Structure formats: structure tokens, C-alpha cells
Amino acid sequence: MTHSRRRLAAIGAVGISAALALSACSSGGTDGGGDGGGDLTEVTLQLQWLPQGQFAGYYAAVDQGFFEDEGLDVEIIPSGGDIVPQDALANGEVDYAIAWVPKVLGSIEAGANITNVAQIFQESGTLQVAWADSGIESVADFEGKRIGSWGFGNEWEIFASMAEQGLDASSVEIITQDFNMNAFLQGDIDAAQAMTYNEYAQLLETVDPETGELYQPEDFTVIDYNEAGGAMLQDAIWADAERLQSDEEYQATTVAFLKAVIRGWVFAAENPQDAADITIAEGSGWGPSHELWMVNETNKLIWPSPEGIGVIDEEAWNRTVELALATENETGAKIITEEPPSSAWTNEYIEQALEELEGEDLDLTGESFEEIEVELTEGGN
Numbered sequence: 001m002t003h004s005r006r007r008l009a010a011i012g013a014v015g016i017s018a019a020l021a022l023s024a025c026s027s028g029g030t031d032g033g034g035d036g037g038g039d040l041t042e043v044t045l046q047l048q049w050l051p052q053g054q055f056a057g058y059y060a061a062v063d064q065g066f067f068e069d070e071g072l073d074v075e076i077i078p079s080g081g082d083i084v085p086q087d088a089l090a091n092g093e094v095d096y097a098i099a100w101v102p103k104v105l106g107s108i109e110a111g112a113n114i115t116n117v118a119q120i121f122q123e124s125g126t127l128q129v130a131w132a133d134s135g136i137e138s139v140a141d142f143e144g145k146r147i148g149s150w151g152f153g154n155e156w157e158i159f160a161s162m163a164e165q166g167l168d169a170s171s172v173e174i175i176t177q178d179f180n181m182n183a184f185l186q187g188d189i190d191a192a193q194a195m196t197y198n199e200y201a202q203l204l205e206t207v208d209p210e211t212g213e214l215y216q217p218e219d220f221t222v223i224d225y226n227e228a229g230g231a232m233l234q235d236a237i238w239a240d241a242e243r244l245q246s247d248e249e250y251q252a253t254t255v256a257f258l259k260a261v262i263r264g265w266v267f268a269a270e271n272p273q274d275a276a277d278i279t280i281a282e283g284s285g286w287g288p289s290h291e292l293w294m295v296n297e298t299n300k301l302i303w304p305s306p307e308g309i310g311v312i313d314e315e316a317w318n319r320t321v322e323l324a325l326a327t328e329n330e331t332g333a334k335i336i337t338e339e340p341p342s343s344a345w346t347n348e349y350i351e352q353a354l355e356e357l358e359g360e361d362l363d364l365t366g367e368s369f370e371e372i373e374v375e376l377t378e379g380g381n
Helices: 013-026 053-063 085-090 101-109 156-164 199-204 241-246 248-270 272-281 288-302 314-326 348-357
Strands: 041-046 072-077 096-099 114-119 126-131 146-149 173-176 191-195 220-224 236-240
Touching: 041 085, 041 248, 053 072, 053 248, 053 272, 053 288, 072 248, 085 096, 085 101, 085 114, 085 236, 096 101, 101 114, 101 236, 101 314, 114 241, 114 248, 114 314, 114 348, 126 199, 156 314, 191 199, 199 288, 236 241, 236 248, 241 248, 248 272, 248 288, 248 348, 272 288
Parallel strands: 041 072, 041 096, 146 173, 146 191
Antiparallel strands: 096 236, 114 236, 126 191, 126 220
């Protein structure tokens, strides 16, 4: 599969429109349709977690009718850890999936025939957080410490950053932590794993029993893996590689799907409060200040996207592959043992989507994006 810019294999713009029209007419979807009132093409998107601001752009695309405008009826399927997104996609259970690149590289080596068609997150959102007086100032201080991780492939950035510092992976005790900061707050973990958009906020929403006030950033040492050298690409949109190669309707649907997703994330960037409200309405269990924090921090991982939102930076991709090949965990296992196939990623579809949106009043690169200030409250409420 070619990685060239501004080119969609096997079909041109006219072919895309025709194929999408054919797909919509033959679909068993609901009546309606964005442009012509015909049936909508039914599409399923598998998330990698529960509804929350991390996925605000997808929910906004549903809420604002962007998918319907493209002739699509999209069902977003959450996962609470019970569903592995790339497996659901590879098994033909869904049409698209959201998953981190290193996790999917392992699945591809195991036989999953899927393709990254849009790299939504431009940076890693993973942190390691220690107490400010712990003596842990950087990854170089991990040796001999109790390092928290959720597991399930989330630990690889820890080991990659340790390798960058010349540390042996077996020199730390990996503590499996829940998806909260309780074990850290109780002193069972020296440096806990946290996402910028979630667990870190949980700390800042917690009352310090010594002061009776919320914890402040200065109470913690925060290690950012983008700066520590072990960051890998995270949230990406994955599609079925075989269908991309042979099914013109699926190719057309992929472009239409990505156009709506782009609109959704532009909406989230420009309307973070509305985006937070949408995800809460879709079932997020977080309080309003936490949810707004999550949308804002997620936007910061996406924007700016100088080449256009979703375009895969080849250097960043190669860096992730390099780390996946080189990094070992405490047992000596690696994410992958050989280079992934060329079909593992392509910019064809995202670039076609961006090209079709170029004439519209949309900031496709995030040049005008400005983060907002979010005041967290106790418990995120």
C-alpha cells in the first residue's frame, strides 16, 4: 500500500462519489441522508475505552450530524477493557477502530491485517507522576523504585524511556495499578502512570489531607514521555487492510468517515465546552470540570497538526517502530520482532479527505487553536 500524498489507490474523486452513492443505496441503514435523503451507510467504530473526552471528536461528529452529512449512520461502540479494538476490527466485527500504534503493531505481527488511516494524536499523553519530595526527578531515577502501570501494553513507554537512559528493565518493580491514582496516594507506588487528560487531573481534584485544599501541580514531579525519549504514537484510526485493497465502497466510506471525523475534532477544538457536554450526554461518568479538562488536554495532543489533522508523520511512525523493535520488558519480551508490512499505514485516505475539505471554512491544521484554562473542582464535579 502506497504512502504517497494526494492520491487514492484505484479510484479518483468521481469514483469515490459513485462508490459511496452505490454503498448508500445498497445499505440497510436508516432513512435520511445528508445530501439526498437516501439510505445511510451503516458504519461501526470501536473505541478503546468508555465514552469520555478522549473521543470527543467522534461523538461530536454524531451529535452535529457530520457523519449523516457524509451519508453515514455511525454506531460508536465503547470498551471498558473487555474488547480489544484491533482484534474486533481484524475479526470483521467492526468497520473501524481506535487504538494505540505500538499495541496494534504487536497485533499485526500476530496476523491482524489492518491499516492506520489517520493518526489523530500527534503526541503521547502518557505521564509518570511522583511526589515532589520523592527524589524521582526523571526516568534515570526509576531504578529500584515501584513503578505503576495499567499493563495491557501501556507499560511500553516506561521501558522504552528506561532503555534510552541505559537502565535495565528488570531494575524496577512494575506495580499493576487500577485506572485511578488510589495506590499512588496511599503510598504503594513511587511513580504512577497517568494520562494528561485523565489520571493527572484526578490528582488535582483530590484534597490534600494535610492542608484541606486540593493538591497543586507543585506537589508532584511529572515526567512527560515526549521529553523522556520513550513516547510512541497513540490514538489512531485503523481500517481493514484487505477491504481497503479490494472494496471500492469501503474505500469511499473511509474517505467520507474521515471527513466527518475531521469536522468533529475541529468542532471539539473550537467548542470544548459543547464537546464536553456531548460526551457527558453520551454516557461519560466524569464530572463536568473533569470532562472539560479531558477535552482540553485531548485537543492539545491533536493540535496543531501542521500537515493536516490525521496525517501520519513518517518520522514519528518510524520512531515508534524503532522503539517497538528495540524495547524489552522485564521478561525480555519485545512488542515486535520484525518490521511491520507496508500495509500497516497509509496517508491516502486522510489526505483525500483533507483535500475535499480544503475549500470549506475549517482550520484543518489547528493554526488558530488555543487551549483554554480549566478550573478543576473536588472530584471533578
